[in-house]
Amino acid sequence: MLKRTGWLNELKAVLFTLPAMIPITVFWLAPLAYVFYLSFVEWDFMSPDKLFVGLDNYVYLLQNPAFYQSLKVTLLFCLGSVLPIMAGGLGLALLLGRSLKGSALYRTLVFAPWVTPTVAVSIVWSWILEPKVGLGNTILGAIGLPAIGWLQDPKWALVGVLLVGIWKSVGWAMIFYIVALRSVPTDMLEAAGLDGAGAIQKFMHVTLPLISPTTFFLFVVQTIDALQAYDSINVLTQGGPSGSTRTLLYLYYQSAFESFQVGEASSISIVMIVICVLLSVLSFTVSRKMVHYN
Amino acid sequence: MKAVYQAGLALRHISLLAIALAMAFPFYWMMTSALKTNDEIWQFPPTLWPELPLWSNYVEAWLAAPFGQYIANSVIVAGSIVLLQIINSAMMAYALTHMRFRLKGFLTSIIMLGYMIPSTAVYLPSYMILSKFYLLDSYAGLIISNAVSVFSIFLIRQAFLQVSHEMVEAGQIDGASHSRILWTIMVPLTRASFVVLALITFISQYNNYFWPMLITKNPDLQLVSAGLRSFFVEGGAYGLKWPLIMAASSFTIIPLLLLFLFAQRTIMQSVNLSSGIKG
Numbered sequence: 001m002l003k004r005t006g007w008l009n010e011l012k013a014v015l016f017t018l019p020a021m022i023p024i025t026v027f028w029l030a031p032l033a034y035v036f037y038l039s040f041v042e043w044d045f046m047s048p049d050k051l052f053v054g055l056d057n058y059v060y061l062l063q064n065p066a067f068y069q070s071l072k073v074t075l076l077f078c079l080g081s082v083l084p085i086m087a088g089g090l091g092l093a094l095l096l097g098r099s100l101k102g103s104a105l106y107r108t109l110v111f112a113p114w115v116t117p118t119v120a121v122s123i124v125w126s127w128i129l130e131p132k133v134g135l136g137n138t139i140l141g142a143i144g145l146p147a148i149g150w151l152q153d154p155k156w157a158l159v160g161v162l163l164v165g166i167w168k169s170v171g172w173a174m175i176f177y178i179v180a181l182r183s184v185p186t187d188m189l190e191a192a193g194l195d196g197a198g199a200i201q202k203f204m205h206v207t208l209p210l211i212s213p214t215t216f217f218l219f220v221v222q223t224i225d226a227l228q229a230y231d232s233i234n235v236l237t238q239g240g241p242s243g244s245t246r247t248l249l250y251l252y253y254q255s256a257f258e259s260f261q262v263g264e265a266s267s268i269s270i271v272m273i274v275i276c277v278l279l280s281v282l283s284f285t286v287s288r289k290m291v292h293y294n
Numbered sequence: 295m296k297a298v299y300q301a302g303l304a305l306r307h308i309s310l311l312a313i314a315l316a317m318a319f320p321f322y323w324m325m326t327s328a329l330k331t332n333d334e335i336w337q338f339p340p341t342l343w344p345e346l347p348l349w350s351n352y353v354e355a356w357l358a359a360p361f362g363q364y365i366a367n368s369v370i371v372a373g374s375i376v377l378l379q380i381i382n383s384a385m386m387a388y389a390l391t392h393m394r395f396r397l398k399g400f401l402t403s404i405i406m407l408g409y410m411i412p413s414t415a416v417y418l419p420s421y422m423i424l425s426k427f428y429l430l431d432s433y434a435g436l437i438i439s440n441a442v443s444v445f446s447i448f449l450i451r452q453a454f455l456q457v458s459h460e461m462v463e464a465g466q467i468d469g470a471s472h473s474r475i476l477w478t479i480m481v482p483l484t485r486a487s488f489v490v491l492a493l494i495t496f497i498s499q500y501n502n503y504f505w506p507m508l509i510t511k512n513p514d515l516q517l518v519s520a521g522l523r524s525f526f527v528e529g530g531a532y533g534l535k536w537p538l539i540m541a542a543s544s545f546t547i548i549p550l551l552l553l554f555l556f557a558q559r560t561i562m563q564s565v566n567l568s569s570g571i572k573g
Contacts, residue, residue: 009393009394009395010395010396012393012472013389013393013394013395013397013398014395014397016385016386016388016389016393016472017385017386017389017390017397017401019378019381019382019385019386020382020383020385020386020442020447021386021401023382023438023439023441023442024404024405024408024442024444026423027416027420027423027438027439027442028408028411028413028416028420028442029404030419030423031416031418031419031420031423032411032416032419034419034422034423035415035416035418035419038418038419092310092313095306095309095310095313096310097306100303100306100307100310102307103310105314106310106311106313106314107562108555108558109314109315109317109318110313110314110317111554111558111562112317112318112321112551112554113317113320115497115550115551115553115554115561116501116547116550116551117500117501117503117518117519117522117546117547117550118501118503118519119501119503119519119520119522119523120519120522120543120546120547121320121543121547123522123523123526123539123543124320124321124323124324124540124543124547125320127323127324127327127536127539127540128320128323132336132338133335133336133337133338133339133340135323135340138338138339138340167317167320170317171317175562224412227412228412228413228414230414230503230504231503231504231519234503234504234523235523235526249414252414252415252418256417256418257418257508262418265418266418266419269415269416269418272412272414272415273411273412273415276410276411276412276415277410277411280409280410281410
């Protein structure tokens with residue numbers, strides 16, 4: 001009798017997990033195994049047979065200069081979006097402080113871009129960054145600087161794309177920092193003040209260490225976001241000019257859906273998966289340490 | 295001392311106001327550029343407010359492509375995904391937190407793993423699987439392939455962990471089934487988390503572009519971002535009809551800004567709540 005109810009309970013529980021587990025298996029676990037397999041074949045979506053080529057796709061990838069260029073662009077893209085977003089978010093949160101009248105209005109305006117569709121705002125930004133009459137170059141001209149080919153010049157295109165991402169996410173980081181700063185105990189700051197610490201010392205030695213878990217969380221989440229940035233690149237530059245905005249993800253997209261190199265694309269996606277897993281493992285170990293620290 | 299404090303306060307307000315206005319300025323620029331004539335929009339230096347606002351540009355842009363259809367597509371798809379995710383996240387989270395079964399540890403680690411791997415990395419094989427099921431170019435394909443979110447499961451799991459297991463036991467003693475306990479006790483108790491799930495999922499699915507663009511080629515099924523992007527590049531619109539493009543961007547963006555103004559407290563709080571998941 002007991003055995004039978006145990007079996008029944010097991011079945012009931014499994015039934016509860018099925019509505020989530022079936023789609024996870026079909027659209028996530030199976031594709032994961034499949035992409036691993038595909039990284040060892042050569043195929044173009046059309047021909048009836050997939051040709052098993054062993055490690056050839058990986059060897060080819062490691063010999064491909066476009067791969068190294070995209071790794072470099074990806075690194076620059078990640079640093080160029082993550083660092084300004086975090087610094088800007090922290091700066092804004094510090095400016096807003098604990099209780100400033102009217103801060104709700106500022107918060108709303110700064111956060112608003114986060115909810116808007118990336119494609120639509122990228123289109124708006126492509127007009128702002130238009131080289132001849134765009135707002136960007138008008139402002140540069142007004143302060144006496146030469147015009148820039150924001151999205152046309154390989155030297156500047158990445159900056160142009162980054163601007164949109166930073167504008168969109170800085171308010172998001174700000175919200176996290178506002179909460180983190182609120183949790184810094186005022187008596188600790190006062191004690192540091194009594195010990196003769198100035199504003200900058202208080203910030204460096206009390207505030208910054210106490211909000212480091214938030215900083216770390218934002219760093220990981222924003223990096224993973226940046227690794228997956230597609231919409232803004234697709235609208236603004238399509239990876240160009242001359243590959244200057246082609247990230248790893250964009251290279252993967254182009255080889256999969258533009259040149260139909262299934263095997264090559266799959267080997268790039270394995271590289272992306274490895275990077276993300278490493279980042280997550282890092283975040284897991286570090287956040288465990290931080291729990292101890294708190 | 296007081297004067298210094300006052301001056302500092304004024305300085306903070308001035309810089310914050312300047313930053314906030316700069317952040318909002320692209321929206322203003324979009325809406326006013328939409329009112330300009332083609333001649334005026336190419337004028338240098340640009341005008342801050344159109345000499346003669348052409349409100350008809352909005353009507354012309356709305357009629358130039360099936361934007362009503364695109365918005366409806368986005369709302370239908372995002373709405374269905376929200377409903378499905380509420381159901382499967384609630385059931386999954388309930389099993390993981392308040393039921394005892396052998397596979398629990400295994401399923402939890404699968405979900406954890408799912409949190410690490412970027413969905414974009416498996417778009418290619420997912421595309422091929424959808425095509426095997428003949429689900430490309432269909433609402434069903436769009437909805438089913440986004441039916442589960444590991445993020446949503448985590449969010450609800452976190453909320454259910456806060457509910458004492460005694461509530462479940464009390465329900466069982468009264469003879470209530472698991473589904474009754476889930477939908478009449480657990481969900482109402484944690485409704486705040488479900489509101490968060492609904493808002494975040496709706497916004498991100500409504501704005502979704504990459505995956506829907508890959509799996510739908512039929513223009514009638516395009517979501518609003520893909521529809522706007524086609525309008526941007528198609529039919530010589532590129533570079534020639536900037537006022538119309540700005541008008542079209544406006545009615546893509548404005549509904550979300552309105553939703554945000556309406557629910558801003560919840561949305562900003564929800565961002566924070568979601569941070570608890572990773573920690």
